[in-house]
Amino acid sequence: MSVTAAAGFRAAGVAAGVKSSGAKDVALVVNDGPLSSAAAVFTANRAKANPVLWSQQAIAGGSARAVVLNSGGANCFTGAFGFQTTHRTAERVAERLGIGAIDVQVASTGLIGVGDEAFRAAVLHGVDLAAASLADDGGEDAARAIMTTDSVPKQAVARGADHGQAAADGRGWVVGGCAKGAGMLAPGLATMLVVLTTDAVAPADVLDRALRAATRATFDRLDSDGCMSTNDTVWLLASGASGVQADEAALTAAVTAVCDDLAAQLQQDAEGASHDITIEVTGAETEDDAVVVGRSVARSNLFKAAIFGNDPNWGRVLAAIGTTDAAFDPYAVDVSFNGVRVCHAGEPDRPREEVDLAPRATSILIELHAGDAAATIRTNDLTHDYVHENSAYAS
Incomplete structure (x- = not known):
């Protein structure tokens, strides 16, 4: 498990036909609460994909109940049609989960300029499949569904205080996560999508500070090829399901440990690298x-x-x-x-x-x-x- 290591989260990854290969290509991560605290950091690239534009607005209130992600198309520079696709994707997730569209974060990864009717139909179909497949142990499938040129899924989970295995379980709470990325790895978060989850009790402002401190020292210092993506996003969602209030310093250390492990995995899977x-x-x-x-x-x-x-x-x-x-x-x-x-x-x-x-x-x-x-x-x-x-x- 990865994003589902923390209590209060379910996930799924399905093959919806976005990719011609038939591989998994739509992932859904859901926070069942009781809290919906959330924070995110986005690409510093001025050329932002439609899902980034949507998600920046939707998370402004510090809350998110779900993250839906597709591989096989970046939905970037696809005009008004592309933003409408993002909006409809959020609405479809909301309908399936019984929440508001504003509670849904959206992400895409793949080739820039992909965003026609077939792409939209496949993504929406994927939402239906993923919502019906949500499971407590769905983190592995979700990690695979967000891969593009990645050769392996990137996940970060461990128990206890063993940060060496990229998770933290301190005083009853857990941090876990999954990531994708193999090319265009440069500051501005590196080209990646990352979903981090915790069952700690923490408000959005604490999550935001912890996440920014963690990404500053990890993902922002991964500079594989000097190219910055249009779609980079890292989320941190808190369900509060453990019932344990997290000390901010401890939470920051745990999130940083998970991010550091994921950053190392991204580096080790960089496109074509031999060193x-x-x-x-x-x-x-x-x-x-x-x-x-x-x-x-x-x-x-x-x-x-x-x-x-x-x-x-x-x-x-x-x-x-x-x-x-x-x-x-x-x-x-x-x-x-x-x-x-x-x-x-x-x-x-x-x-x-x-x-x-x-x-x-x-x-x-x-x-x-x-x-x-x-x-x-x-x-x-x-x-x-x-x-x-x-x-x-x-x-």
Whole structure:
């Protein structure tokens, strides 16, 4: 279970014909309460899909009873017809559940510009099927139904205080979630749809602060290919079914742990990647500086191509960070690849031959020696497979 790990939630994932492959393509997550507290963060892209425009308005009051999601079409740049499709989708969910359309959050993922009558009919059919299939253990099906180029579903569930398995159960409440995303992974939440659930008792303002703190340190620091989606959304819904009031700090820690695990899963499933690269920046004057420095490397195609070729080219790291306005002396920087310091104080250090870049997991340490702040950015290498997959995405 994932989104249904917390009490008070049911979910379903069905094949409705949105995808020509016959795979599951419509998911529904329902909060049975007693609470309907909710918060969400949306893509920072000015080009927002119709479901984002709807959901931003609908959740303004801090409440949501259901999230309906489809894969196989982004319903973005589909004009008035597309927004009407989103509205009708929310209305159909509301009819099936006996709630108001304003209580329904809507999400789509897939090819931009898809939104004809056949798409609408398939999504509405999927709503009917999903509403009839809701189950306490439907989280797995829901996670599969939101996949596009994902190779595996992303879920985050565990019991007790074991945050290492991406969930939290503290003093009687649980946090769980599911996510999709494999391409267009960049800040602005990364290209993904994420539904997080908890049975803790928490008002919308607490959920909002917890969610924003969590996404800031996790999803917003996943920068796989520097491309920002039009559909990104992360929700946090609280049912209150545990009857336990959550301490805000504990809830924030739990939500962050779940988001961090899901972000790692997104990184590991990035389109075409052969290396999962963790860029740790230490010794920065501020945390923002550390993020800017790490992101500059994550977005360097030269650096990413070098990693694909198993080349510990530390010169490309220094060239990238030198384009930022972060406070540091480029000639005081140390750079390590997989534990081998190849650059010290802006000069060559250990021989490049000592670096083994064969493993998929790749770590880069950049020590700025300018302060005490630090941050970590996740990215991937740039491969032939990534180019091929994205050149044929619409075919």
